[in-house]
Structure formats: C-alpha cells, structure tokens
Amino acid sequence: MPDSEKRIVEFERLNPLGKAVFLGGAMARLLGQSIEFVLERTVDLVVEAENAFREGLDPNIEDAKILEEFEEPRRIAPPSGDDA
Secondary structure, eight states, rough: GGGOOOOOOOGGOHHHHHHHHHHHHHHHHHHHHHHHHHHHHHHHHHHHHHHHHHHHHHTTTTOOEEEEEEOOOOOOOOSSSOOO
C-alpha cells in the first residue's frame, strides 16, 4: 500500500473484531519480518562460508587422499559384579 493511502488507526476506537484484525495483522507483519531477517542472515552466512572456503583453496595442492585405513582395537570392558 502506498504511503499516501495509509491511515492512522486509533486502537481504542476499534470494535472487538477490528481489534482482533488489527492485532492479527500486526502479528503477521512481525512474523514476516522475523522470517525475512532469519533468511537474510542465513544467506549471508552461507555466502561468507563459501567465500572463505574458496579463498582457502590452494591450486597447488591436490584433494586429500586416503592412504591407509585401519581399525583401532576395541577395548573389552571387564565384567561388572561378582559372579563367583
């Protein structure tokens, strides 16, 4: 709505239905602004992370390679309690 069409509404002069609509609109507007803020911050964070990743790449280094895989032996816990 253009600024020239905005009306100033006095909350005290509204009937109960008008107050409910007014409060519902205010809550919807607040929720929309909150979601927009969160999305903007998330996009900024993703862009910053991607830029940091790309700046950290070194063209002289190849991708990491797994040279050898091995499993560490698992430790067996001693039995608990006296069975004797």
